[in-house]
Amino acid sequence: MKDLELAEKIIEEKSLTLVVVKEGNILFTSADRGIEPIYTAVTNFKEGLEGSGVADRVTGRAAAILCRYGKIAEIHTDLISDEAIRIFKNSGIKYFYEEYSPYIKNRDKTDMCPVEKLAYGIDNPQELIQRISEFMGSMKREV
Numbered sequence: 001m002k003d004l005e006l007a008e009k010i011i012e013e014k015s016l017t018l019v020v021v022k023e024g025n026i027l028f029t030s031a032d033r034g035i036e037p038i039y040t041a042v043t044n045f046k047e048g049l050e051g052s053g054v055a056d057r058v059t060g061r062a063a064a065i066l067c068r069y070g071k072i073a074e075i076h077t078d079l080i081s082d083e084a085i086r087i088f089k090n091s092g093i094k095y096f097y098e099e100y101s102p103y104i105k106n107r108d109k110t111d112m113c114p115v116e117k118l119a120y121g122i123d124n125p126q127e128l129i130q131r132i133s134e135f136m137g138s139m140k141r142e143v
Helices: 003-013 036-049 061-070 082-091 114-119 125-142
Strands: 018-022 025-030 053-059 074-081 094-101
Touching: 003 018, 003 025, 003 053, 003 074, 018 036, 025 036, 036 053, 036 061, 036 125, 053 061, 061 082, 061 114, 061 125, 074 082, 082 094, 114 125
Parallel strands: 053 074, 074 094
Antiparallel strands: 018 025, 018 053
């Protein structure tokens, strides 16, 4: 079974939000929401992600930049944004999706996702990682 097919099978069977598979081995899984799963996978396993297949639930600009940085080969996502498609096309990453949206919305669907907002205007993955880290830190302090 190909990496992407295995990732797709596992994400559905186990009701996860992100699965990363490389050479038939599961590298990373998560049931967390938002940017945290792909952020964690990329920051913890960056060197090992190259050529992997990823199944994700929602993929916007920030997640796409992180996927490009991790050099993933292909991704299947339930929901994708314009910016993610553009990044994948320009990066040569194969992508498959179920639904499309011009941009990723926040959880109550009243505005753009805050991580999407902070990713606009950033193309440097290290800068994006730093901003996401700060954002996640501020969210944990608010709880």
